[in-house]
Amino acid sequence: MRIIPGEIKTGQLHAYLLGAVAPRPICFASTIDSNGVPNLAPFSFFNVFGSNPPVLVFSPARRVRDNTVKHTLDNIYATKEVVVNVVSYDMVQQTSLASCEYPADVDEFVKAGFTPLASEFVKPFRVKESPAQLECKVLQVIETGQNGGAGNLIICEIVCMHLDDNVLDEHGKIDPHKIDLVARMGGDHYCRASGAAVFDVPKPNLQLGIGVDALPQNIRNSTILTGNELGMLGNSTAIPVVGEMLYDDRLTEIMREYEQDETGRRNALHAYAKDLLQRHELDKAWQVLLSGE
Numbered sequence: 001m002r003i004i005p006g007e008i009k010t011g012q013l014h015a016y017l018l019g020a021v022a023p024r025p026i027c028f029a030s031t032i033d034s035n036g037v038p039n040l041a042p043f044s045f046f047n048v049f050g051s052n053p054p055v056l057v058f059s060p061a062r063r064v065r066d067n068t069v070k071h072t073l074d075n076i077y078a079t080k081e082v083v084v085n086v087v088s089y090d091m092v093q094q095t096s097l098a099s100c101e102y103p104a105d106v107d108e109f110v111k112a113g114f115t116p117l118a119s120e121f122v123k124p125f126r127v128k129e130s131p132a133q134l135e136c137k138v139l140q141v142i143e144t145g146q147n148g149g150a151g152n153l154i155i156c157e158i159v160c161m162h163l164d165d166n167v168l169d170e171h172g173k174i175d176p177h178k179i180d181l182v183a184r185m186g187g188d189h190y191c192r193a194s195g196a197a198v199f200d201v202p203k204p205n206l207q208l209g210i211g212v213d214a215l216p217q218n219i220r221n222s223t224i225l226t227g228n229e230l231g232m233l234g235n236s237t238a239i240p241v242v243g244e245m246l247y248d249d250r251l252t253e254i255m256r257e258y259e260q261d262e263t264g265r266r267n268a269l270h271a272y273a274k275d276l277l278q279r280h281e282l283d284k285a286w287q288v289l290l291s292g293e
Contacts, residue, residue, distance in 0.1 A: 018044075029042070042098065092190060132164070210239065
């Protein structure tokens with residue numbers, strides 16, 4: 001499929017964008033209007049864009065269907081303050097409820113059953129149930145257009161961050177399984193960023209990885225190993241020297257079974273290495289692969 005903006009309806013393009021650019025973290029924005037009435041609304045056009053100064057940006061886009069703007073944007077213009085609360089799995093249904101288009105004088109804290117907490121540096125309330133609450137001053141609002149679907153980039157500086165101690169590990173860092181965040185996908189779909197959904201990818205070495213192009217040709221052209229697995233091997237700083245292999249049962253079995261079949265032996269070794277890589281046993285995977293050379 002090939003999509004050119006302007007050649008399809010904005011609503012269709014909007015749906016494709018939400019499905020393709022995902023998952024997106026959720027900004028649960030707390031604001032107040034000029035009369036002090038609180039407002040809560042979630043937005044998934046959101047992320048952080050720096051730490052010195054700490055800056056986040058979110059966008060309450062103009063509604064596609066009727067080109068109206070949301071109360072959050074009106075309140076931002078009125079007060080230049082906002083609290084961004086992250087959304088955990090335990091509060092996602094209430095957060096969705098707060099997205100209903102209630103009249104401006106309706107308090108979504110009450111409607112959605114959330115507990116307001118006084119902020120320290122800004123007037124909008126924090127959401128007690130949120131495991132991380134970011135008090136922000138608005139630096140700038142950039143309107144990207146005047147038609148339905150246009151974004152309004154609200155650029156904020158974080159002036160205070162509140163963390164629930166219960167989401168921290170023994171080293172004082174945020175544990176993804178404890179904070180249990182959710183994110184938006186396309187349509188009605190969400191995803192939960194904890195449990196089996198969380199996996200680790202080691203950051204690249206401070207020294208340069210050798211790269212996929214430097215792998216031995218039979219490994220690089222493997223019909224068994226995927227691009228992900230080649231990437232793991234390519235992140236090594238050097239091709240290791242094959243030492244004396246401690247043959248385990250599987251390796252011994254492969255060597256015996258395919259003693260007279262070079263292609264079969266290579267494929268079996270690659271399949272075994274693939275399993276080792278999936279278990280993050282990189283050194284052993286290298287030894288298995290190179291033993292077939």
